[in-house]
Amino acid sequence: MAHPTVSRRDFLKVSSTAGAGLMIGVFLPVKERLIDAGLVSGQPFEPNAFLAINPDNTVAITVAKSEMGQHIRTSLPMIIADELDADWSQVKVTQADAHPDKYGSQGTGGSGSIRRSFGKLRKAGAAAREMLIEAGANEWNVDKSECAVSNGKVIHKPSGRQFTFGELTNKAASLPVPEDPPLKSPKDFKFIGKSMPGMDTRSRVNGAAKYGIDVQIPDMVYATVVRCPTFGGKVKSFNSRAAKKITGVKDIFEIEEGVAVVGTNTWAVVKGQRAADIKWNHGKFAKWNSSRIRTMMKKKGLGNAVVAREEGDVAKAQQDADNVLEMAYEVPFTSHATMEPMNCVAHVMNGKCEIWVPTQVPQRVQTTAAEALGVSEEKVTVHVTMLGGGFGRRLWADFVTDAVAISKKIGKPVLMLWTREEDMAHDFYRPTSIHKLSSAMTKKNKATSWSHRVIAPSISGQLSPERFSEGQLDRSAVNGASNVPYEIPNILVDYVMTNTEVPVGWWRSVYNSQNAFANEGFIDELAHAAGTDPYKFRLKLLKNSPRHVGVLNLAAEKTDWGKNLGKGRGRGIAVHESFGSWVAHVAEVTVNSNGNFTVDRIVGAIDCGLAVHPDGIRMQMESGIVYGLTSTLKGEITIKDGAVAQSNFHEFELLRIDEMPKVETYIVNSHEAPGGAGEPGLPPVAPAVTNAIFDATGIRIRKLPIRPEDLRV
Amino acid sequence: MAKYTLTVNGKKHRVNVEDDMPLLWVLRDELGLTGTKFGCGRGFCGTCIVHLDGEPTRSCMIAVGNANGSKITTIEGLSPDVSHPLQKAWIDEEVPQCGYCQSGQIMTAAALLEQKTNPSDKDIDVAMKMNLCRCGTYQRIRKAIHRAAKEI
Ligand code: FES
Ligand code: FES
Numbered sequence: 001m002a003h004p005t006v007s008r009r010d011f012l013k014v015s016s017t018a019g020a021g022l023m024i025g026v027f028l029p030v031k032e033r034l035i036d037a038g039l040v041s042g043q044p045f046e047p048n049a050f051l052a053i054n055p056d057n058t059v060a061i062t063v064a065k066s067e068m069g070q071h072i073r074t075s076l077p078m079i080i081a082d083e084l085d086a087d088w089s090q091v092k093v094t095q096a097d098a099h100p101d102k103y104g105s106q107g108t109g110g111s112g113s114i115r116r117s118f119g120k121l122r123k124a125g126a127a128a129r130e131m132l133i134e135a136g137a138n139e140w141n142v143d144k145s146e147c148a149v150s151n152g153k154v155i156h157k158p159s160g161r162q163f164t165f166g167e168l169t170n171k172a173a174s175l176p177v178p179e180d181p182p183l184k185s186p187k188d189f190k191f192i193g194k195s196m197p198g199m200d201t202r203s204r205v206n207g208a209a210k211y212g213i214d215v216q217i218p219d220m221v222y223a224t225v226v227r228c229p230t231f232g233g234k235v236k237s238f239n240s241r242a243a244k245k246i247t248g249v250k251d252i253f254e255i256e257e258g259v260a261v262v263g264t265n266t267w268a269v270v271k272g273q274r275a276a277d278i279k280w281n282h283g284k285f286a287k288w289n290s291s292r293i294r295t296m297m298k299k300k301g302l303g304n305a306v307v308a309r310e311e312g313d314v315a316k317a318q319q320d321a322d323n324v325l326e327m328a329y330e331v332p333f334t335s336h337a338t339m340e341p342m343n344c345v346a347h348v349m350n351g352k353c354e355i356w357v358p359t360q361v362p363q364r365v366q367t368t369a370a371e372a373l374g375v376s377e378e379k380v381t382v383h384v385t386m387l388g389g390g391f392g393r394r395l396w397a398d399f400v401t402d403a404v405a406i407s408k409k410i411g412k413p414v415l416m417l418w419t420r421e422e423d424m425a426h427d428f429y430r431p432t433s434i435h436k437l438s439s440a441m442t443k444k445n446k447a448t449s450w451s452h453r454v455i456a457p458s459i460s461g462q463l464s465p466e467r468f469s470e471g472q473l474d475r476s477a478v479n480g481a482s483n484v485p486y487e488i489p490n491i492l493v494d495y496v497m498t499n500t501e502v503p504v505g506w507w508r509s510v511y512n513s514q515n516a517f518a519n520e521g522f523i524d525e526l527a528h529a530a531g532t533d534p535y536k537f538r539l540k541l542l543k544n545s546p547r548h549v550g551v552l553n554l555a556a557e558k559t560d561w562g563k564n565l566g567k568g569r570g571r572g573i574a575v576h577e578s579f580g581s582w583v584a585h586v587a588e589v590t591v592n593s594n595g596n597f598t599v600d601r602i603v604g605a606i607d608c609g610l611a612v613h614p615d616g617i618r619m620q621m622e623s624g625i626v627y628g629l630t631s632t633l634k635g636e637i638t639i640k641d642g643a644v645a646q647s648n649f650h651e652f653e654l655l656r657i658d659e660m661p662k663v664e665t666y667i668v669n670s671h672e673a674p675g676g677a678g679e680p681g682l683p684p685v686a687p688a689v690t691n692a693i694f695d696a697t698g699i700r701i702r703k704l705p706i707r708p709e710d711l712r713v
Numbered sequence: 714m715a716k717y718t719l720t721v722n723g724k725k726h727r728v729n730v731e732d733d734m735p736l737l738w739v740l741r742d743e744l745g746l747t748g749t750k751f752g753c754g755r756g757f758c759g760t761c762i763v764h765l766d767g768e769p770t771r772s773c774m775i776a777v778g779n780a781n782g783s784k785i786t787t788i789e790g791l792s793p794d795v796s797h798p799l800q801k802a803w804i805d806e807e808v809p810q811c812g813y814c815q816s817g818q819i820m821t822a823a824a825l826l827e828q829k830t831n832p833s834d835k836d837i838d839v840a841m842k843m844n845l846c847r848c849g850t851y852q853r854i855r856k857a858i859h860r861a862a863k864e865i
Contacts, residue, residue, distance in 0.1 A: 069810030069848045197807070204812030205800045207748015207788035211813060214747035222742065247714060247731050265742040267734045270754070339752050339760060339813040339847045388750070388813030389847050420753040615807055619850075623810055626849025649757035649845060658838035660851040 021169035022128060023052040050103075051080055051124050053132070057152070057166030059086045064096035064103035065113045066360050067200060068390035070620060070678050072113045074199045075613040078191040079118060083125030083184060086165070087152035088191065093199050098362035098382035106384075108360045109395050109506065111579035111676025114612055118674050126181035128172070135171035136163050186610070186671060195615030200386070212358035212385045213417060215345040220413040221250065224269045225402045227258035229425050229643035230282040231501035235259055243276040252276055255405040257398075262410055266417060273419075285501040285642035290332070290432075293639060297434050297498045301455040305494035306471060308454075308478040312490030314440070317449035321440030325529060328436050329518040330703040331686075333429040333637040335644075335652055336507055340388020341423040344403035347413035348373065353380045353404060354413075358387040360394040368397040369404045391627070392506035396428055421647045428505025429637050431457045435481075435518035440490070445530045449490035452481050452518065457499045459506060470497045480515035480578060480683060485548055486523060486541040502639060508627055509679040512578040516683030517690075520574035521702060524691045534691065535561055535573050547607050548575050550668050551584035554605035558666055559586040568592060569600075570696025574684035579676030581608035582668075585625070587661075587688035591696045595711035599629060599661040599689055604681055606665065609672035617677045621665040624681025630655040632686040636705050717781045721746065722790025732778035736770075737761045739777050740787060748788040748816050752845070759844035762817040763787045769824035788816035791823060799823055802861035810848035818844050822858050831862050 052060040061077040073093050081091050096103055129149050136154035137144040140161060148155055153162045186192075203209040228234060235254050243252040243261060248268025252261045261272040318324050345356040346369070353373055359365050362382045370377045387394055403416035418426070433456035440449040458474040460467070468474050473495055475482075482493045507513065527537035535556050542548045552575050556562075565571055568590055575584040585604045591597040604621050611617055634653040638645045646652040665681075690701040693711065701710055719726050721744060728743050735754075740746045740763070752760030754773045761772040764786040791797045795804070799819050802808075809815045818841070825832055825840040832840070837855055846854070 069812065071810075195807075197804070198809070200812065201804050201807060201809055202795055204809035204815050205788075205803045205819060206791070206795050207746070207816050209812050210747070211750075213751065214741075216745060216747070265730075265734070265738055266751075267731070267738040267742070271733075337847060339758070339811065339845065340750070341752075387811060389811045391847075417751075420755070619807065619810060619853075622852060623849040626851065627847070630849075648755055649753050650755075654845045654847060655849070655851075656842045656845065657851040657854065658842045660855075663852055 021052060021054045022131065022173040050121070051128060053128060053165050053169040053172070055166050055169055057090060057164045058092050059084065059090045059165065060092050060094060062094050062096045064106045066108040066362070066384055066387055066390065066394070067095070068108070068360065068387035068394070069623070070113070071198050071613060071616040072108070074196055075114060075616055076117070076121060077199070078196050078613060079121040080125040082189055082191040083122045084129045085149040085151065085190070088196065090152050090165070095384050097384070098366040100363050106362045107364070107395070108390070109392060111678040111680065115580050115674045115676055118612070122183055123181060126183050127178050130178045130181045131172040131175045132165055132168050134175055135168040139163065139168070139171065192612050193610070193614065195613060209386050211340050211388045212343045212345065212356060213340055213388070213415070215356040215385060215415060217345070217347070217413050220345070220415055221262055221264065221410065222266050222269050223260055223262045223406045223414045223416045224266070224273055224419060224422070225255065225258050225260050225416060226273055226278060226422060227426050228280040228282065230280065230286045231503065231642060232285045233283040233642070234281045236279040236281045238276040238278040240276065243272040246272045246275055251410060253409060255402060257402060260402065260406045262406060262414065270419060282642060288500065288642045289640050290638040293432065293500055297455050300496050300498050301434055301436060301453060303496070304471065305453055305496045306473045307492065307494045308473055308475070308482040309491060309493040312449070314449045314451050314490045314492040317440040317490040318438070321448060322443045323441045324438055325441055325525065326436070326438040327522060327525060327702060328434060329521055330434050331432060331514045331517060332704065333432045333502060333639070334507065334631050334635050335424055335427045335429055335637050336391045336393035337424065337652060337654065338389030338391060338393055341418045341420055342399040343415065343417040344400045345413060345415045346400070346403035346407040348404060348407040349411065351375055351379060355380065355400065355403070356383045356385055357400060358385050358394060359397065360387070360390045361397060365397045365400050368400050372401050372404050373408065391508040392510070393427060395506055420649070424646055424648065424652055425644045428503045430507030430513065431459065431504040431511070433514040435514065437518060437522040439522070439526055441529065447488050447526045447530070450484065450486065450488040451492040452484065453494050453496065454478050454481050454515065455496045455498055456511070456514065457502070457504045458497045459504050461497055461499050462504060468497070470499070472497070477511050478515070479510060480512035480576060481519065483577070484519050485545045485577065487543060488541065501642070508624070509578060509682040512576065512679070512683040513628070513631070513686070516574070516576040517686045517704065520576065520684060520687030521690055521700070524572070524687070524694065525700065528694070533562070538573070538575065547582040548577065551575060551582045551605040551607050554666050554668060555584040555586045555603050558605070558664065559588070559603045561586065568696060570692045570694065572688045572691025572693070572695055574687035574691060576680070576683040578680045578683055581606055581675035581677065581680040583680045583684055585684045585688040587692040589689065589692040589696055591693060591711055595708040597693065597708070597711060601662045602629070602685065602688065603664045604666070605668065606677070606681065607668035607670055608675040608677050608680065609670050610674050611667050611670070612674055614667055617667055618665045620677040621681040622663050624679065625663055625685055626655055626660070628682040628685030629661070629689070632689050632704055632706060634705050715778070717777050719780060720784045722786060728777070730777055733776045735773050736763070736775050736777055736780050736785070737772040740772060746787050746789055750813055750816055752814070759821060760814050760817040762820045762844070764820060764824060767824070767827070769821050788820060791819065797823065798861040798864040799826065799857065802857040802864070806853045806857040806860060808850050808853040808857050810850055814844065814846045818846065818854055822854070825858070826862060826865060830865055832858065
């Protein structure tokens, strides 16, 4: 690497390898601080290679976030290419391997990829643009102000002379990085705000896209792993002779988490696993089932809670009240059920390890594998494949350990694949929860207090019990509850931790899915008690929340709120803010006399600030609506004898095309900073539907999933 | 182990595998055709659908022994250059999200269009309801099928 130029004040770095052109990366504050402190040498500097302009005129953008359907490999390049004024056909995307020093956090979650990098990526593109302009001006020996970029070319305006980016990139690479490159005015955006075609769409319609399960490398064998179905249980025995009798089975052995079967193809190992007749020591949790968990939670919910938000004096308001409305809302565990079951390809050899994996956390994969093998992280290479769905499940690297252990033992590359049954039995489930809500009411049924007790297992508590144990506040568990936006004078939100052996994890929108259901159902009850239209009731209590109001108005307007839908039909509304965006849904339902019902239509309005990739946002809204509706209508995980009772899609059902409501999505026009899109569309779905059912029938649903028998009177 | 002959995407293959091996794993593990996906292994999800002698078939549910001599079309063989009207419509409507289920969706839809050149919404429901999509692309799938039908 020759003469790297580092802009100290800024977060851009540039470097050039002789003849390889300009590479610009986004500054990594932690590394810079280390250099300032003299802890590591500052030269030469390795850039965070987000952007390279190659002499062959391609603009190579390395995307360090995982592609799981959110079109991040389209929208992140759009941001850079826009400021750079590249031609879209020049843009080539590569997927980054795990590399914390280069890319900072590669974790893909929290609907954060755009909102956390928008400014930085724009700046990287703008800096490259300014350097190319300067390089062109130098070549022509003219003033920079006479030059501009357009569609991948630098142009000398007075003479019309042109250079391609490729022709200038080596020259540009030797120039200093501008401290503060000018950013485009939004009216000049050419990609941002446009629905650019998906980078990966073509490969997703001809079978070419490579997911983890599709990796095939020379000498590779196949494996599957079974864990004890009961959480916390261990292997007791298995019949390795019977397993090895299956043609194609090469080996069967115990690994830390269960039993691994290795063979020459997937079918052999699945048969081998069945033949092995594995017996388990089920352990203590075998005595648990869903109803026992629920009883435990209810009991703990009566005890001490830790306060998350307190305003005014709820106790006094309740004392002074004419009436106190008290209700409990409940949701079950549910599973991510990505269509691609968990899998990982690992090749351990000579103290090194190479991994191909569909993951949301390449770096956690790297550290997990390094720890398992007792080697340093540099010895572990992690290639990120396409993900057949993520939704938070692939924020865990539990299945990676399986693949690494097997490859280490057999000394060959292995494709470790869980069966659907294994995937369903060993998820990190959306925490089940109980919500106790109450409100003090005046004689005229005006609400003077709001209390919400969240009773739920804690994801953080399971991850780091030393930091979060019972009696402590897990802030994430009250996400969406503690920030209830309604202006009610006395507010108390508190939390009771109820952990069990059932693994819990980040499921699309995390605790917002439960808390929004409780909030938005109960506020509807308050509206009804006050005899006020639920939409107008919300508006009255949201006087200082313009973005809530904006999406409520938009959704209401698009559905002709207030217009009668006819007999047996109902309309419900719900609003929720999460991940930096605001979403309101209006659901329309039809309920017939035997309790069967259909969700006919869901209209969603989102305010996610500046809409970088509008069609991507619409897709995420549609997807969040289906995901949310699935958990409203079906998709329940229950515990029986300490294990998950559902084994495959006949027991854990997903929404199907014939149950799909008509979905419409509207995006609020905004120039605010971008918010998230992957998750915010989910939380208001369930309450919009249950509120619509109430509108149609007068029956209030407070427990998910909704069952037809709940609607039979 | 036994030898079987399969014609996949117009090409003859001889494989030497157990007779109960589902076609899915023959395609993926033996022939390296990974466009056909595994989702459940028990006939519930449709990600593994291929055409077997023209019929949409869950390849996880049919043993290779029962497919001997058959003509099979997988997503890789639907068109040489992504020119099938459904593939074009899928691109125009930006149907895929994660994309994992889409091989199965497209193969099911292709069989539907073979039978009904202008399917109604009801026809689409009936044909497509065994194909799950966890990303929830159903509405776009419906639109894309209608769009492709117009092109045929
Ligand atoms: S894998 Fe064949 S139907 Fe699911
Ligand atoms: S596109 Fe992801 S499962 Fe259908």
